[in-house]
Amino acid sequence: MNLANKITIARILLIPIFILLFPIYPDWLIYKSDVIQHIDSYGIYYATAVFILASVTDKLDGHIARKYNQITNLGKLLDPLADKLLISAALILMVNQQLIYSWIAFAIIAREIIITGIRIVASSQKIALQADQYGKIKMVFQVVAISAVLLNNGPFSFITIFPVDQILLYIALILTIYSGYNYIKNNYHTLKLDS
Template sequence: MPFNLPIALTWLRVAVIPLMVAIFYLPNTWLTPFEQNLFATILFVFAAVTDWLDGFLARRMKQESAFGQFLDPVADKLIVAAALLVLLNMDRVQVWVALVIIGREITISALREWMALLGAGKSVAVNMIGKLKTTAQLVAIPFLLLNDTLFGWLDCARVGTWLIWGASFLTLWSMFYYLQKALPQLAGKVD
């Protein structure tokens, strides 16, 4: 397993997950609800920035690796799923949103594994719609975590809800896109 700066950043993103979740289980005497929301938001935004940074550095420093290509999307999925479960527990996101996003991730991960076994993994390689989906999720979730009013007028809960609904639409769209791309290979190989 290679170890370099981009992979270290990806591992750091994974390490942020338990911290982000644990913040909401600290006693109110340690952190106020606002501070919990703020610190969780900061951790999530940090993780989202490292998602971009690790890929940029891997390309720039010519340190791309198969392990990094495996770990990066796993870290993305874990941080998004953890945040969604926290938000679901706090009634800040609807069950259907969490099911759509987490269900899509499981479905497409399984599809990619199966397509790789068939020797057709490139047909379901990451596409722009998948990147848009991830970006939409990484923008929506901080608003829902913060759950406050900014600048006296920006209702983060409302904006976050609209954004996560948009992210859910992109999530479904990307799932159907990848399923459609895989359909010719799957139709010819099914027992």
């Protein structure tokens, strides 16, 4: 297994750590453990740091794969899967903590499922569909928006009372929907959906 794929797998393994650090523990458990009490107080910061670290590795594994010609079928499968698992986990936990509306999480996750379905169909037909620039831009906005919401509008709250985190979240939502539409529009004709 090459280095790029190892980094991708490491990103997937960071997801359960992100979930464990997220302060979602019941009260009865919090008061039974000093560790859980600490996570309840500061876990959101640790979880956000892990989320950002995992997100940054997305750029790293892609860069290594291209630079050292380590692009593999396994990497093509795991890389987008890791992204979708990370973003979906964050959105579900945020809905659970009432940090975002459930319909926002549903719209973003639904888009990812639809695009994954299209990629599976394309793969079964031995058609390679490339991610476009809008998909990469929406990923950046998703990561920045989720991080800002997790940090309660931080670090923007140090300079303004304006809800920058919410604005970024809605921009990420719009880009997510548009990039999904654009992906379907550009690739629909290449798929043999009637066969």
